Amino acid sequence: MTITEAHNPAGVTAPSLPLAMVLENLVKFFGRFAAIRGITASFAPGRLYVVLGDNGAGKSTLLRIVAGLMEPSQGKVELLGAGKIREVAHRIGYMGHAPLLYDELSGMENLRYFAGLYGLHDDRICKDAMSMVGLDAELSRRVGQYSQGMRQRLSLARAVLHNPELILLDEPFSNVDVRSAREMAAVLGQVRDKGKTIFVVTHQAALMEGIADEFVHMSAGQIVAREETARRADDQVKTTS
Amino acid sequence: MTTLTMTRATLLKDLRMEWRSKDAINSMLFFALLVVVIFSFAFNPTAEESRRIAGGLVWVAFLFAAVVALNQTWARELRNQVLDAYRVSPAPPNALFLAKAVGNFLFVVVLEGLMAPLFVVFYELRSVGPLWQLIVVALLGTWALVVNGTFFAALSIRTRSREIMLPLILFPISIPALLGMVDATTAILTGEASPDFWIKMLAVYDVVFTAVCLLLFETVLNAE
Numbered sequence: 001m002t003i004t005e006a007h008n009p010a011g012v013t014a015p016s017l018p019l020a021m022v023l024e025n026l027v028k029f030f031g032r033f034a035a036i037r038g039i040t041a042s043f044a045p046g047r048l049y050v051v052l053g054d055n056g057a058g059k060s061t062l063l064r065i066v067a068g069l070m071e072p073s074q075g076k077v078e079l080l081g082a083g084k085i086r087e088v089a090h091r092i093g094y095m096g097h098a099p100l101l102y103d104e105l106s107g108m109e110n111l112r113y114f115a116g117l118y119g120l121h122d123d124r125i126c127k128d129a130m131s132m133v134g135l136d137a138e139l140s141r142r143v144g145q146y147s148q149g150m151r152q153r154l155s156l157a158r159a160v161l162h163n164p165e166l167i168l169l170d171e172p173f174s175n176v177d178v179r180s181a182r183e184m185a186a187v188l189g190q191v192r193d194k195g196k197t198i199f200v201v202t203h204q205a206a207l208m209e210g211i212a213d214e215f216v217h218m219s220a221g222q223i224v225a226r227e228e229t230a231r232r233a234d235d236q237v238k239t240t241s
Numbered sequence: 242m243t244t245l246t247m248t249r250a251t252l253l254k255d256l257r258m259e260w261r262s263k264d265a266i267n268s269m270l271f272f273a274l275l276v277v278v279i280f281s282f283a284f285n286p287t288a289e290e291s292r293r294i295a296g297g298l299v300w301v302a303f304l305f306a307a308v309v310a311l312n313q314t315w316a317r318e319l320r321n322q323v324l325d326a327y328r329v330s331p332a333p334p335n336a337l338f339l340a341k342a343v344g345n346f347l348f349v350v351v352l353e354g355l356m357a358p359l360f361v362v363f364y365e366l367r368s369v370g371p372l373w374q375l376i377v378v379a380l381l382g383t384w385a386l387v388v389n390g391t392f393f394a395a396l397s398i399r400t401r402s403r404e405i406m407l408p409l410i411l412f413p414i415s416i417p418a419l420l421g422m423v424d425a426t427t428a429i430l431t432g433e434a435s436p437d438f439w440i441k442m443l444a445v446y447d448v449v450f451t452a453v454c455l456l457l458f459e460t461v462l463n464a465e
Contacts, residue, residue, distance in 0.1 A: 067329050070465060089331040098322035104258040116250040117330035142261075158326065 018081030103144030251340030296426030369432030
């Protein structure tokens with residue numbers, strides 16, 4: 001049983017749930033530079049969105065605003081039906097560009113601490129999260145001695161540890177070898193299939209082909225295109241028939 | 242999830258990491274040791290003179306040594322941007338502040354425990370006043386230093402030259418506490434005056450600054 005199943009036996013998001021994310025005229029200035037320029041968009045729950053764009057397009061800034069790590073200069077963010085991100089913080093998982101892990105602690109020690117931040121004190125949850133990303137929970141090595149790929153996997157385990165409904169991932173495949181990246185992408189697909197909403201910021205769109213529901217293209221601080229994937233179209237056909 | 246539970250978990254995590262790396266305690270120890278030895282060569286005081294100047298020497302040594310530890314406090318949270326993981330969680334921000342302050346308090350108290358015998362030997366110190374009062378002054382004074390130090394270290398983590406910024410902000414605001422610590426210690430060591438006023442002042446200083454730091458920490462933590 002995966003960690004997701006353990007916390008959501010039904011495993012499916014009801015259609016009556018509110019939108020996963022609503023962005024209203026979102027603007028973010030750094031000094032005089034506008035990194036985000038008036039984004040208005042809404043995102044349905046239970047889907048995997050892949051955010052693409054060149055460097056400096058505003059992808060990471062957008063993700064940090066949505067995660068509550070940055071205040072927008074203008075505009076509103078509504079997550080899971082709540083106007084204040086802090087109110088739904090326990091329902092959001094965030095994986096940053098950096099691993100967000102303590103080098104001096106082992107993988108399990110890291111996860112135990114981060115699980116504690118969400119009021120979870122069951123070792124089984126941490127072990128399940130580690131095995132979900134293909135890491136050995138018994139590994140006593142400190143994270144500082146992990147390879148880059150192992151760090152990224154552990155970082156993903158940390159982000160989904162508390163079974164969040166909305167998962168925000170910033171460059172989860174950077175510095176990860178192709179095989180590990182594919183495995184991580186497959187894990188994301190499984191998590192989405194349990195009804196979670198996932199946003200993945202990446203430059204490696206090819207990895208998400210066949211897994212993603214929608215590609216969101218960003219350029220110069222704006223969402224310039226949204227493209228439903230073939231996978232999504234297949235699902236809609238199945239639903240209609 | 243209560244503030245107390247999270248404070249405890251974060252404190253234990255920090256103590257475990259310090260036990261493994263010994264970053265803060267080693268730098269503090271060497272720094273304080275240098276100050277004790279160099280001052281003893283520079284002044285070479287008699288026992289009587291020592292009692293008069295020791296209050297100042299002891300607290301200046303501990304203040305500078307504490308700054309070394311305080312600079313380390315948030316460095317661990319900045320590496321790998323781990324602080325972001327705390328910020329996106331629903332854990333109370335004040336639990337993080339309290340854990341850091343209590344952790345620093347423990348490190349500095351351990352340092353004081355290790356350095357006190359050296360001060361006694363190098364400066365031939367004998368306390369005329371009651372020893373328990375010295376312990377009270379040490380505890381109150383140490384908390385005064387670390388509570389502000391932890392707060393201002395958090396305030397300066399996003400500045401480029403944070404290691405210079407911290408003493409620049411911390412020392413001026415610590416002057417009343419430092420005065421209290423030095424005068425109370427001198428009063429106890431010489432037995433010439435009562436340290437009661439300074440002890441009360443330190444207690445009030447601790448309460449006021451702890452409350453202010455707790456009130457403002459969330460803003461500091463989430464500042465960009």
